[in-house]
Amino acid sequence: MDAAATLESWFRKQPGAYLHPDVRISYSPEAGGHWRANAAVEPGTRLVVVPHSLAFSHLNALVDDAYPVFKQQRVALGVEITGFFYLMLQYLHHESSFWKHYLEALPKPEDQHTTPLWFDNADDESWLADTDAAYTAQKRREAYLGQYDTGVTVLRKAGIDTSSLTWDLFRWAVTMYTSRSFSSRSIAPQDSKYWAAYKSGTGDSRQAVLLDLSHASADDRNFSVLFPVIDSANHTVDSKVDWTFDPGRFSLATVDSIQASVEVNNNYGPKGNDELLLGYGFCIPNNPNDTVMLTLKPPSEELQTHLRSSHAGYFDASKQWDGEKATFKLRRLPSQFERAEDVFNELPVPLLELLTLIIRSERGLPFQTVPDTLGYLLQPDSPSRQYLPFIARMIVTSLAPKLQRLQAQTLRLTARPQNVKQAQAKIYRDGQIEIITTTMHALRGFLRSLRPAHKASRDANGQAGGKLLLLDDVVSQNGPMERATHSSDISRHTDPVSSGGNILTLDEILFVSGLPRSVLQEFLAGIEANANTSNVTELRHAGWEEDVWVLFLSYMWLSSSGNPATSLAWMEALAAEYSPATTIEDASPQANNAEDQDSSDLMSVVRQAVGSRGGDGNNVWEDERWSEGFIAGFGGKVLQHHGFAMMVTNEDGEEEQRLVVYLHGA
Template identity: 30%
Template sequence: MPSLYNSIRKLLSLKSKKIDGIMQAHRTAQDSLHAHVTLENWVTQHGGRLHNDVQFSHDENLGVHLQAKPGAVSGKVSPGTCVMKIPIELTMSFFNAIDYKPEGSNSSFSSHGVVLPKHLIERIGPEETTAFFLMGQYLRGKEGFWYPYIQSLPGPEDLTTPLYFEDGDLAWLNMTSLAVSREGRLQIWKANYERGYSILKESQFEEAHLYSWDLYLWASTIISSRAFTAKVLASVIPELETLDDKVSVLLPLIDATNHRPLSKVEWQAGTDSIGLAVMADVHAGDEVGNNYGPRNNEQLMMNYGFCIPNNPCEYRVVSLRAPPGSPLAQIKAQFEQHFPRPSKKNSKSDQEDKYYVFSLPYPLIGTSQPLEFSVFSPDLLHALSVISANDRELETVTIDEEGFRVPWEQYGNSRNLVAALNQIVIELLSYIQRLEISGRQLGEPQNLKQVYAKQFRESHISLSRTAIFIANWTITRSQGASKGDREELLNELLSRIPQHIFNSETTEQVKKRILTRKSLLSDNQCGELFRFEELFHLLSTSMQGPSRQCLEEVVTRAQRAILIDNGDEVGSGDAENGPHALFAYAAVICLFVAVKQHNPSQLTSRLRSWCDFLLAKYPAPPNDVAWTLPDENDEAVLSAYDSLINDHLPDEVLSAVTGFVGTQTPAQGKRDASEWWLSPNWLRWAWLVLEQELVMNAIDDPLEYMINGANGGMKTKNFLYVPQV
């Protein structure tokens, strides 16, 4: 079989052909293994080495990989063993493109026959120079110094990053973040290539026409998937302090190692060589892996073209925009004014920040982090808390060098934490729904690219499900009806999750995380959200029956009798969250405050504190002026309730609570006065309180939608927030 290079070089001479069309010389597994053995021999000839107890091997799952020899005398490769070493002269980087010779060092970085125009290097910078230099070395073929190395590299037909997805492959990226990342990278790389190629043409560079887009795409993919940071050259090049983040270094032989998450390795960067040592036992026959760092599956797909099922380093990036003038934008501006950050290249980034949702095994989360911060990055929760904050909570926002936050531990602010978590649940459920609906149209994967894309989709669904469960746990504990033993409640929730959603390992991970981590919602903040029918449990025993009897009758009559001018029932449609439900909450608030003002001993200390808090934050309405709500629709609804209460509500309905409110309720037809507990003014005051103190549109049952989907939409409910003392 002709060599990969000869096949490509021959077809490159046909100018009408593209590089992706000419790099189709298929290599068998044996060819690939042979190329790596040839690479090993080349490295050895130049003074490098592969340890005697390791070798290149091949199997269907791992492809070509480095392996501890099955026949190793000790039966393993011991910790501290340098498994491979290459001389500095074999590395390829920007320093080769400029023929760099460090002062006081025996090492040199030769361009080996590829001399790029200085004008090009100066204008495109180190990273792009490396890509064009690799293209030039590729075009030299057998004459090139790095020919054995380049022969071992995968061709375009072997690359599986999303940039090489086409036709049916692209459908597998729909609704995933990979689709956006792919388009973004293509735009950047295309612009970089066109700029560099234009400079080559202007410079009348020989054979500039061979530096095609397809060859650039291949070279840039090789660099992004195999290059190391310039820290490996730190012992040779002192100038790296200013160039480190802009210089990538290719390490022949060493870069043939596969990624093994969390594997323990150590770099040995000297003045004349670079080595890789294993820091844990590698038993005979096992793969000798490298550790690319805590890469999530999106990074692995975009840079390397593979995905890891159950990746312990998995996390998802969530973007939040802060529209100009919004509270989040204003608070971010204040923070950056006091604690300036480095300017961002993309102006869009000034309004869109990235936040994170982590998998449970993610290794870089400290064990002291609270439960919610072990899954959701603090910045994400704090940003959502500002988005979800009511007016009084925004007044409490603190800003320091660590960032900004609503202090949830402060009395009255735990509502905000639950509201922020509810926003996360909505986003995660919607994301799962998009992935599942689009996934049903895909069928089974037809090639390796689609296999990896399917694994990526499944990893994001799995991560989102565990995150939903954690968020729902905190939300559930915040509800007044969820009191009881924590472990018993947790087991009850977990028992609802089928095995195909949470396997036994995931179930144990979730349970351990919840029971061993302290929640941001402290124990004395649990049981603070209430449905209308649950609020009566907060009253003293003597008040519960009469109050429930009175208010349930008022609400029931309102549901039956109130008609707006065109004959439609007020609040028709959504009985849970419509105007009738809000009116019910408003009536309860009016009752509680009236008892607090006229007969406080009848209230529990919790309700007395809460009523004082409300009256301090939301001043009571005047008695001599009729209030109207600023929203015309709300005012129309309340006017209908005014009519019901004044003209159609029998005296005996309200008499049940007369002894508690401490004042005589006006008779039917004379109840438009402003000073009694269910007067028009007090109802409007309570309505305004509700706009601030409700947790609105909370997902009714997140676990149900997580298990069975939400094809018919997600039902929501409202909770009234009553903080603990």
Template identity: 30%
Template sequence: MASDRDSIFYSQAWVSGRTTEQSITDHADPAETLLAWFSQNKGWLNPHVRVVFDDSRGFHVIASRPLNCPMVARCPLSLTLSYLCLDHSQDRVPHVTSPLQNCLGKLPDFVLNYLFLVEQGHLGKDSPWHPYISCLPTPKTMTTPIWFTDEDMECLKGTNLMQATKDRLQGLREQWVHAQAVMSESGVAMPSEFDFLQFRWAATIFTSRAFISDHILPDRPTFPILFPVIDILNHSVEAKVEWNFSPHQDFTLNLLGKVDEGVELLNNYAPKQNDELLMGYGFCIPDNPVEQFAIKMQVPPEIIQQVSGSVELDAELIPFGMPASSLHGDQTKEQHFLRTRGHPLGRYENTIPCFQGFPSYLVHTSFLVALYTRQLKLSDVKFPNPGARLFLATLKTLYQAVQNRCERLPLPLAPSPALASDKQKYATIYRNGQANIIHTMRRELKNVLESRRVHNQVSAEPAIVTTTEALFTLKAAFPDHYQNFKNALSLQWGIEVRNSVQYANDVAEADVEDLVWVLLLIVFATITLTSHKNTLPYTWLLDLFSAYPLPSSSSTRNENYLHIHKMLRKFAKQGDSTWTAVASLDALGLGIPRPTGDGELHTREKELPGYHGPIEDFREKLITWALMVVETERIELPDHENEWLMRQCLYMRAWREDGEDEAWVFEDVGLGKVE
């Protein structure tokens, strides 16, 4: 199979030292020589087409007049080139006498293919395939990534092909070293000029031009096989073609539809995305309609063990309406692709619109990670719709994975400058296509998060809020406590609340906001559990306690805990009502106090859903709880006014006895602008 740029006149110059001009003189019309050889050996090419050459398309086929026959070419099995010619025990293709016969069974078939092609190239006119090999592209014209310079590789920076190219080259080097050792042990003497460059060249010829052997040799294990002349046709995903294999006889290529005079005849390698086209053939298609983004996520066995209680997952306990097939086979060994809306292959089956561009395995893996971080088991979850908090936790894991890829693969800020080569041109097409996909997927997830955000206001509806909105809520419900809180932040830590944003000297904004969130949750708990008012902060707390029960035993006093504990002790010295209440948390008794109508306290365990333990060391448990909630729940999003400023957000909603299946989770928010 030939690429747009992979069909340039091949000569023996690169192995014999002769110049290309000298080689062209030796073969004034290599296409005619090739076709004469092809027809003399029972190959057939439609008489109304001809093979031509130019610098942009290489050797290719055009119609010399309107075609009245769909058949373009037929190549007999006897003309194919592969290691099979070395195997004299078979009678499917002609036998060739070669020292490489000693390597049969000692090297993989595809490696023998490479060695055999190089050997035949060195034989020159003594090779039965000399007219064919003379028309193959030279190493100098190869455009697959394994031929890229360091400068070319810069165009692949941040893409999957960056590492894949290194792996491919490393694999080829290992195959070359092994082949040398086997040839030496088997007494096979190849030409002294035979080196890794030529081995790499042969490998590229097979990846860019070979067909698989299944259809023409169905009774043998699969291997790559070269079909001369048929492999000259360039590729188009829009070409309508028909491949007819007559087992053990020949391969016929037919074109379906009318072809006008002067039009290039094109083959169709089947829909392929640009990474496969670039890696295998050395070219890319701009705006490739089948383009996808390959991504990997693996769930460690210890996570499965914790959330399921065993190493196996129950196919019935799958969230978001995803199919049980997402657990079939070893999903860690398969490639998984992100697909944008309108992809020809469709999206993936589940009930959440923003998840439908992600393979089920990735969504399921993210869901298991969400359970693990919350110390939940599958038996704790309601299926098939686990609720808004677990949905957001799953989305956050996916969002972080996509965001990491976006940072490594930013969108181009301006049109690409003039590129030095076709390698850079095709690499840039591939790279920009991948960037567009990953940023589109990021935008789709971010739109869902943004759809639930509120800005600088109090919201009784479920919402994703920053400390700004939380402070507005505190101020609306408890103005005095809000002022006490604001004063304490300023006096004890230098944190100023102004213009709806927290600032502190020598403290990163994200760290400040985490700190403020922890303190806010503690204050919310303190003042709402001892207040006469059934306020919005109180219903927020009930919901958070239902998702994160107060720990029933004391936890390790880590650095974060000690830091918060020390701050609370300082705040208590303020002497105001807010911090006096915080300071007296340990004296609240064995239940959660709540004022009765006559002003006396009584205990109602249901005020802390999910908690049934004693309340000794209540302050310590509350600090531990607040740290856990913020660490687990926070979602980092840019400020709505200053995109450069990242805000730490929490999902806050009033506690509901009717469960968590909130309708907004299933809404299709839409794609929106790609950033």
């Protein structure tokens, strides 16, 4: 009789144990130990019941009279070390162990184990390099080495021969627990402070010993438990089963019907491939529960001051920022979205909330938390939708280096895995790359959805053979605005950005700005008076693009402020956030840093523009509200916080990197 059959025979004889008569414990090299149905099983059928008297955990070590060291050194060893070393000793002396048949049916220490704890050579480790699991695996190995040294030292001092307690045997014990155990809530007392631990009594009986763990820490009450036979079933995400934790027993029932001769599987719950690989040694291709970790850099000290009281979970015991606690799981995304913005529904809400707070802090806005982050960001009429493009960019920017490292390391790997460990690591690695790639693609797709329609963009970019700032060419495309010849006779016009928001190049904002012909003509003339050209390509190559953006934004506000007829929704939104009127009032006449020096240079542009027009007092360049502080505090800040580089399609249909600005309607 093989070990699986012997285990089944032993189990069926145990008091309180039950295994459905049509379910057998089998073994094959491909599936290992597993369950198989001899006949069809109806839905809702109970398959197995394991009494707590058969369970294996560190509690058994605490009441085993053969090893008093575990009780005596309970504090020094701790829960995990006690459980590992007790399993090692039971395995070494399995002939006399109550769990003899269970231990003999377990995978052997000398078998090939595939968790990263067994990745002993550089070739195996290279398949895991730069993944989330690589860091965790290294930290766990270091922790386990420390636990192994502690256990050997304590047991040796207690007079126990530790020569057979090898590192490989310890790794085996760890692997048995990580790959087969259940949470201690499966045996937790429901109406008592006493936990039942079992030891061998007279004959083959089991004797219960009650342990008072009411004064133990929460960590000491959260430990791993092995359940013979119930741990023999393999895991699949599609298997539908019910676990029941009754007093004194752990039961499993099938939800679906089971056909004859098929494997009967358990379901450990929604586990990603990182957890499966680290704990069980296998991965599932295209695992729907797979995730990638995203760790954010520490926010500003000012923001941390607010977060310490409202989001204490991001800080350690000494109230210092803890990067591991500011780590978020990005899950595998659907293959497509009905709307580009739906990607945000798939991202962790705490991540969206924290990024929103970071954006607001960087812009100098008041600290503000909201009860419904998704509603706050995604409601069609919410002004906070303006943060979505910048949240998207922050996530993409954070993920890009990680993807580059993974792809670079992948190129250095051998063409094909050489063993099972490498094959499982490849599944995990491919999943990491896919999740990051699809997430970045979806977020970039959202950003692209905010670009103006392709034809309008091409018309703007290609107008007059690429000469964007030729006055007649730009203003002639503004349709109804041609009727306006002076600021005093402007009629209210359509706001091209008010539909929600657009990401625009300088060319495009001039083309769809909503400014009347005369006002736009005055602005462009002032730029040409300084740059000696109206060709946007020449301006860009000469380094004028950022300056023109800053001046145009400032010019737009001065032109529209106090004049409801020229009010623009996107300009109103910017003014509400950056308070240009207050900036004018607080403006300092002197430049005293690099930012102020830039605005001082731009004031020179303003003066040159005024001089070139002769000064009739009726154009915006002559507005007395122009100042270095106003330029820096409004136009400069808008460009700083709303501007970024993005690949856009030029007039030749080719992709090129351009400076763009996101403008959101109120």
